[in-house]
Amino acid sequence: MSQKKITIHDISRVLGIDSSTVSRALNDSDRVTKKTKEIILKKAKELGYQRNTLASNLRTNKTQTIAVVLPRISRYFFATVIAGVEQIAQEKGYNVIICQSLDSFEREKKIISNLISNRVDGILISISMETTDYEHLKNFQSFGNPIVFFDRPCTLENCVNINIDNYQASFLATEHLLQKGCQQIAHFSGKQNIELYKQRKNGYLDALKKYQIDIDESLIFESNLSEEDGIIMAKKIIETKKIDGLYAANDTSAISAIQYLKSEGIKIPKDIAVVGFNNDPIAAVIEPSLTTINQPAFQMGKKASSQLISQIEHKSTVNQSFVLISELIIRESSNKSF
Amino acid sequence: MSQKKITIHDISRVLGIDSSTVSRALNDSDRVTKKTKEIILKKAKELGYQRNTLASNLRTNKTQTIAVVLPRISRYFFATVIAGVEQIAQEKGYNVIICQSLDSFEREKKIISNLISNRVDGILISISMETTDYEHLKNFQSFGNPIVFFDRPCTLENCVNINIDNYQASFLATEHLLQKGCQQIAHFSGKQNIELYKQRKNGYLDALKKYQIDIDESLIFESNLSEEDGIIMAKKIIETKKIDGLYAANDTSAISAIQYLKSEGIKIPKDIAVVGFNNDPIAAVIEPSLTTINQPAFQMGKKASSQLISQIEHKSTVNQSFVLISELIIRESSNKSF
DNA sequence: CTGTTAGCGCGTTCAG
DNA sequence: CTGAACGCGCTAACAG
Numbered sequence: 001m002s003q004k005k006i007t008i009h010d011i012s013r014v015l016g017i018d019s020s021t022v023s024r025a026l027n028d029s030d031r032v033t034k035k036t037k038e039i040i041l042k043k044a045k046e047l048g049y050q051r052n053t054l055a056s057n058l059r060t061n062k063t064q065t066i067a068v069v070l071p072r073i074s075r076y077f078f079a080t081v082i083a084g085v086e087q088i089a090q091e092k093g094y095n096v097i098i099c100q101s102l103d104s105f106e107r108e109k110k111i112i113s114n115l116i117s118n119r120v121d122g123i124l125i126s127i128s129m130e131t132t133d134y135e136h137l138k139n140f141q142s143f144g145n146p147i148v149f150f151d152r153p154c155t156l157e158n159c160v161n162i163n164i165d166n167y168q169a170s171f172l173a174t175e176h177l178l179q180k181g182c183q184q185i186a187h188f189s190g191k192q193n194i195e196l197y198k199q200r201k202n203g204y205l206d207a208l209k210k211y212q213i214d215i216d217e218s219l220i221f222e223s224n225l226s227e228e229d230g231i232i233m234a235k236k237i238i239e240t241k242k243i244d245g246l247y248a249a250n251d252t253s254a255i256s257a258i259q260y261l262k263s264e265g266i267k268i269p270k271d272i273a274v275v276g277f278n279n280d281p282i283a284a285v286i287e288p289s290l291t292t293i294n295q296p297a298f299q300m301g302k303k304a305s306s307q308l309i310s311q312i313e314h315k316s317t318v319n320q321s322f323v324l325i326s327e328l329i330i331r332e333s334s335n336k337s338f
Numbered sequence: 339m340s341q342k343k344i345t346i347h348d349i350s351r352v353l354g355i356d357s358s359t360v361s362r363a364l365n366d367s368d369r370v371t372k373k374t375k376e377i378i379l380k381k382a383k384e385l386g387y388q389r390n391t392l393a394s395n396l397r398t399n400k401t402q403t404i405a406v407v408l409p410r411i412s413r414y415f416f417a418t419v420i421a422g423v424e425q426i427a428q429e430k431g432y433n434v435i436i437c438q439s440l441d442s443f444e445r446e447k448k449i450i451s452n453l454i455s456n457r458v459d460g461i462l463i464s465i466s467m468e469t470t471d472y473e474h475l476k477n478f479q480s481f482g483n484p485i486v487f488f489d490r491p492c493t494l495e496n497c498v499n500i501n502i503d504n505y506q507a508s509f510l511a512t513e514h515l516l517q518k519g520c521q522q523i524a525h526f527s528g529k530q531n532i533e534l535y536k537q538r539k540n541g542y543l544d545a546l547k548k549y550q551i552d553i554d555e556s557l558i559f560e561s562n563l564s565e566e567d568g569i570i571m572a573k574k575i576i577e578t579k580k581i582d583g584l585y586a587a588n589d590t591s592a593i594s595a596i597q598y599l600k601s602e603g604i605k606i607p608k609d610i611a612v613v614g615f616n617n618d619p620i621a622a623v624i625e626p627s628l629t630t631i632n633q634p635a636f637q638m639g640k641k642a643s644s645q646l647i648s649q650i651e652h653k654s655t656v657n658q659s660f661v662l663i664s665e666l667i668i669r670e671s672s673n674k675s676f
Numbered sequence: 677c678t679g680t681t682a683g684c685g686c687g688t689t690c691a692g
Numbered sequence: 693c694t695g696a697a698c699g700c701g702c703t704a705a706c707a708g
Binding site: 003005048050051052053054055057058063072073074076079080082083086095097098100113114116117118119139142143144 | 341343386388389390391392393395396401410411412414417418420421424433435436438451452454455456457477480481482
Binding site for chain 3: 017018019020021024031032033036055057058059060061
């Protein structure tokens with residue numbers, strides 16, 4: 001049953017050609033005649049040879065493997081990022097291994113340690129929410145291996161950060177509402193100590209300025225953007241009555257606000273237009289009238305992995321840098337309703 | 339920058355203990371004194387030793403790695419299966435590598451070949467829709483490595499197939515509608531040459547028998563269960579008028595039928611109750627009144643991986659077998675609506 | 677262009 | 693209980 005594996009020495013012996021030549025032929029080296037190459041490849045196929053990547057990796061100290069570490073693959077956003085990563089990796093001849101931190105710092109540390117043991121060539125990571133220090137990542141770096149952060153930025157030195165242009169996305173979202181005729185646009189904003197939410201607020205403010213709309217501080221709600229916050233803000237919207245548009249800095253709060261508004265009989269989109277960030281198809285399904293800014297996850301995966309692979313191949317150390325992806329996708333609200 | 343990696347020989351040299359002893363200590367062998375073990379472990383930690391798994395694997399010819407090959411991870415069902423696989427794998431000390439076939443036979447063949455090269459110890463697979471022959475899998479098997487199929491069954495010899503108990507699931511679904519008072523329950527059935535759909539139809543029929551409801555062939559619609567089929571069947575339902583319940587053998591057709599019915603002003607669940615299979619959260623969101631039978635994906639992942647790992651560890655060859663998971667989750671329709 | 681030699685880092689014989 | 697020596701399968705470096 002358990003057939004013995006064929007090695008290059010088996011081929012070497014059968015053909016009376018040295019194993020190093022066999023190795024070179026199998027790696028398509030140009031230091032072997034086309035003719036002998038053909039003979040070797042034919043015999044290899046005939047014998048059912050399957051390269052032992054382990055041995056090769058040990059020798060070359062390279063695995064041609066990159067790892068993607070992220071909170072969980074069941075989130076549509078991350079699954080789509082992976083698709084982008086895999087496309088580039090395949091083109092460049094790299095394997096991808098996927099690891100879920102489940103947003104646990106402990107798990108993340110174990111994963112990184114495991115990746116070091118397995119000698120992956122580089123890591124793409126969206127750090128866990130719990131992650132407080134970066135010793136584990138510094139450790140990986142100290143062996144000369146690159147790390148690229150995506151989605152969740154990180155202040156670790158010598159690393160590339162890939163993210164969307166939050167300012168521009170917000171600007172576009174707000175402009176979209178203005179062009180639809182909204183005048184009193186509320187903004188669900190996140191904590192301003194987080195750079196990302198500051199940028200989103202600035203985009204909102206600048207769009208209003210461009211259209212010469214006075215800024216009304218009472219329309220700006222700062223919170224943690226949780227589901228509960230969404231409901232609280234929805235209640236405020238009902239009290240205020242003057243609001244005719246809403247730009248939420250994330251989709252969680254936007255969705256729960258909409259659900260609450262609906263339950264109170266406020267019609268969407270007739271009474272209010274909404275724009276929020278959307279990472280998965282649920283937001284689109286729950287409320288077809290919800291216009292969303294989709295993060296170009298596929299793009300992000302492609303960009304992140306090509307950055308990483310280029311660092312691996314040029315053995316270059318980069319300074320800390322932030323790469324912004326500007327191609328955003330606005331999904332227009334469809335007015336079909338159930 | 340690029341710090342040199344510590345090997346067991348470095349530890350050996352510093353401590354004046356032979357590297358073979360160091361190796362044994364690091365593997366927690368009982369052929370080393372507790373005392374020297376402690377000294378070695380301490381020094382290893384101090385020097386920042388990280389085991390070179392590649393070398394270890396090459397020597398032992400085992401990678402402690404299993405692969406999951408599936409169509410695409412962005413489907414919630416598969417992502418959940420992976421979660422289950424990972425839990426068991428972690429408990430048993432195995433790494434998991436995830437590969438997406440994207441339902442392409444060509445990709446699947448490449449993946450398997452790559453997995454052989456990388457000497458994974460076993461494969462968990464939900465075969466691609468395009469897969470017609472199993473030579474690539476037989477090849478993997480021929481090296482003495484086990485394969486476990488899940489979700490999509492396969493006739494390859496000496497393999498375990500893990501699936502849900504489709505008959506029971508269907509029976510329960512239909513019974514659920516009967517208990518809600520439905521009398522005229524339509525069934526969206528799949529092609530009867532596919533075992534799975536036959537089982538689902540049988541469950542439906544037997545539930546009706548149990549409740550002494552006459553079988554009305556005009557309520558049974560056989561199709562490919564696509565979105566288009568869903569709409570076609572919805573139209574027939576409207577014509578017929580007598581239907582008050584629907585059990586669909588998959589969720590795709592059920593969802594599109596519901597959307598169509600809604601657009602025609604047929605109210606759900608007042609006028610009609612529906613049960614369908616649900617693999618992702620969208621179905622639950624699109625229509626809260628939709629009662630669904632969730633495949634216990636997490637369970638399936640756990641069962642499949644523990645089967646696989648037990649085969650790896652006992653080097654046992656199994657006969658072809660079919661394992662059914664009977665714990666099904668009925669998600670009751672919630673009557674809250676937007 | 678091809679053969680020879682050596683060794684990647686580890687685990688496993690054997691001896692002792 | 694520990695040490696010496698070998699080899700897993702492959703490839704880099706050097707000869708020829």
